[in-house]
Amino acid sequence: MRVSLSRRSFLSAAAATSALPMLPRMARAASPLTMQAAWINDAEFAGYFLAMDQGYYAAEGLDLTYLSGGPDVIPESTIVAGRADLALTTPDTTVKAITDQGAKFKIIGAQYQKNPIGIVSLKKAPITSPAEMVGKTIAVPPVNTISVEAVLAANGIDRASVNIVPYAYDPTPLIKGEIDASLDFTTNVPYSIAQAGEEATSFLLYDFGYTIYNDTVVVTEDVLAAKRKELVAWLRASRKGWDENFIDPAAWPPKWSETHFAGTGRTIENEVYFNTAQKPLMVADGGIFAMSEEGIAANIEALSKVGIKATRDMFDTTLLEEI
Numbered sequence: 001m002r003v004s005l006s007r008r009s010f011l012s013a014a015a016a017t018s019a020l021p022m023l024p025r026m027a028r029a030a031s032p033l034t035m036q037a038a039w040i041n042d043a044e045f046a047g048y049f050l051a052m053d054q055g056y057y058a059a060e061g062l063d064l065t066y067l068s069g070g071p072d073v074i075p076e077s078t079i080v081a082g083r084a085d086l087a088l089t090t091p092d093t094t095v096k097a098i099t100d101q102g103a104k105f106k107i108i109g110a111q112y113q114k115n116p117i118g119i120v121s122l123k124k125a126p127i128t129s130p131a132e133m134v135g136k137t138i139a140v141p142p143v144n145t146i147s148v149e150a151v152l153a154a155n156g157i158d159r160a161s162v163n164i165v166p167y168a169y170d171p172t173p174l175i176k177g178e179i180d181a182s183l184d185f186t187t188n189v190p191y192s193i194a195q196a197g198e199e200a201t202s203f204l205l206y207d208f209g210y211t212i213y214n215d216t217v218v219v220t221e222d223v224l225a226a227k228r229k230e231l232v233a234w235l236r237a238s239r240k241g242w243d244e245n246f247i248d249p250a251a252w253p254p255k256w257s258e259t260h261f262a263g264t265g266r267t268i269e270n271e272v273y274f275n276t277a278q279k280p281l282m283v284a285d286g287g288i289f290a291m292s293e294e295g296i297a298a299n300i301e302a303l304s305k306v307g308i309k310a311t312r313d314m315f316d317t318t319l320l321e322e323i
Contacts, residue, residue: 030058030061030062031061031062031227031229031230031233032062032063032065033062033063033064033065033085033086033227033231033234034065034067034084034085035048035064035066035086035087035088035234036067036069036075036079036083036084036086036087036088037066037068037069037075038069038073038087038088038089038215039069040069040070040264041068041260041261041264042188042271042274043187043253043271043272044187044215044274044278045260046242046245046249046252046253047238047241047242047243047244047288048238048241049241049252049259050242050244051240052064052066052241053255053259054241054244056237056238056240056241057234057237059237060234060236060237061233062230062233062234064234067083067084069088071168071169075088075089075218076093076097076103076105076218079218079219079220079223080103085223085227085230086217086219086231086234087217087219088215088217088218089218090115090212090215090216091107091212091213091216091299091310092146092147092308093143094107094216095303095308095309095310096146098314099308104220105218105219105220105221105314106218106219106221106224106314106315106316107291107314107315108217108219108235108316108317108319108320109216109217109235109289109290109291109319110213110215110216110217110290110291111213111214111215111282111288111289112213112214112278112281113213113281113282113283113284113290113295114280114281115147115204115205115206115210115212115213115214115281116186116187116204116214116277116278117147117183117184117186117204117205118183118185118186118202118203119181119182119202119203119205120171120174120181120182120184120189120190120193120200120202121174121180121181121200121201121202122175122193122198122199122201123198123200123201124198124199125180126201127180127201127203128201128203129155129203129208130151130152130154130155130208131157133152133157133162134157134162135161135162135163136162136163136181137163137164137180137181138162138163138164138179138180138181138182139166139167139174139179139181139183140164140165140166140167140182141169142166144183145164146306146308147183147205147210147212148162148183149306150209150302150303150306151205151208151210153305153306154208154209154210154302154305155208155209165179167182167184171184171189171192171193171196172196174193175196175198183205186202186204186277187273187277187281188270188273188274188277190202191269191270191274192266195267209305210302211298211299212299212302212303213295213299217235217289219231224316231319232322235289235320236323239287239288242288243288245275246279249276250272250275250276252275253268253272253275254268256271287320287323289320290320291317291320296312299315
């Protein structure tokens with residue numbers, strides 16, 4: 001899905017010739033910028049939807065194209081191919097691309113200060129810590145296997161003691177008792193489980209040593225050099241959108257039932273739950289997208305536990321200083 005904003009039409013030269021002295025100076029053309037989201041349209045991206053609809057990107061001189069994600073979308077591939085200027089992704093996959101494939105990436109912001117992914121189980125058979133995962137079957141999306149392995153390593157748990165099976169972002173197997181738990185966004189899937197008549201419990205991997213950001217804003221070094229001004233403008237407009245969204249997390253999702261959220265198969269009540277639950281994981285003293293030195297150090301340490309060698313220079317905080 002592509003959402004193109006503030007496309008400007010210009011008067012033809014012939015029609016404008018006689019009227020030109022009476023018209024205000026024509027606005028400069030907006031700078032095109034394309035962002036790749038990490039998942040399908042849901043409350044995870046509410047701040048960007050609000051900023052688009054309220055004209056915050058246009059006010060910053062940007063002509064933004066928004067690309068939704070999904071299970072088959074690899075955000076880093078989109079920016080490598082030049083189809084997007086920036087992407088929302090995770091530090092583990094980004095750093096691995098840098099170290100293993102020589103990708104020229106920079107992380108310039110972090111949407112989630114605390115990663116919302118966690119282990120979700122049913123309250124009637126709760127799993128409340130990594131230690132309780134031993135001997136259990138945990139469904140994990142393949143892209144997140146490394147995250148689970150990291151939290152097991154951080155807690156001294158043998159990877160072989162946990163039966164990890166593929167997960168297709170559907171809580172049905174958990175509800176039916178076919179698995180003991182799944183890895184998913186704790187901000188969202190508990191609501192889906194409640195709708196099916198069960199009560200869920202969960203814990204964040206972040207709280208057990210996997211202290212990494214999520215939905216980090218990633219660009220290539222070439223784009224950073226060529227479009228620094230536009231990236232700062234995007235960060236500024238996006239922060240404004242998120243700040244307004246969190247004034248009342250229940251206010252905006254209903255407005256998008258026929259637009260951004262159309263066709264997702266989820267209720268607006270679900271999106272309100274999601275939007276409310278994610279607020280404490282995103283708000284930071286330095287503002288939305290902030291990356292403190294302590295936070296960066298925690299990311300580097302957590303990744304090192306699974307052999308991912310992140311370094312401080314992979315995180316560029318200088319754009320945040322210009323917002």
